[in-house]
């Protein structure tokens with residue numbers, strides 16, 4: 001069941017990427033394991049998943065410890081409180097949900113202590129008035145300029161969590177907005193001193209209900225839980 005679900009999702013990712021002329025491997029699956037027990041995660045690893053997304057530091061810590069023998073990577077995708085940043089830096093390969101300069105600064109400080117360069121994405125609130133988590137699009141370029149100066153943080157791209165709609169076509173404009181924002185910022189960065197080295201190559205967007213539209217709009221990381229493990233209890 002799990003294996004068949006995972007294969008179906010990977011096939012859909014490959015097919016959509018192929019249909020819009022994108023290279024295989026340019027879209028990667030982050031298997032979302034919040035509330036999913038360790039035994040099922042092992043099942044997913046055995047079926048070929050190698051990148052996992054967790055929302056809560058405490059829950060993730062136990063799983064990551066239990067699964068430390070497996071060569072998989074762990075991504076933090078939930079809301080991160082500043083007082084949990086040190087644990088997140090210790091545990092995760094990529095933090096998708098950095099939504100303020102203060103949080104980025106704390107991550108930089110904690111990464112420095114651990115002798116680590118922490119890869120991050122900036123979470124952007126592309127729907128503005130509709131929901132609240134993430135940086136406003138207009139404030140994103142300024143935040144990037146500040147983050148570019150942090151020595152222990154490497155900015156890899158942008159993430160978004162659009163409002164929920166049953167119809168993926170209603171979500172598509174938000175995906176497009178994130179991609180356009182990234183393209184514009186990337187162009188501007190190239191001509192500015194101190195930011196010309198930044199590569200905002202990752203776009204983390206798309207979940208079970210809408211990942212195909214997200215891929216068509218340029219997603220490089222899709223975060224999928226329900227289509228693989230079933231409804232969360």
Ligand SMILES: *Cc1c(COP(=O)(O)O)cnc(C)c1O
Pocket residue numbers: 032034055077078161207208209223224225226227
């Ligand atoms: C839970 C969650 C997902 C996965 O959602 P599904 O609809 O189960 O695929 C993706 N991203 C974030 C930030 C989440 O919290």
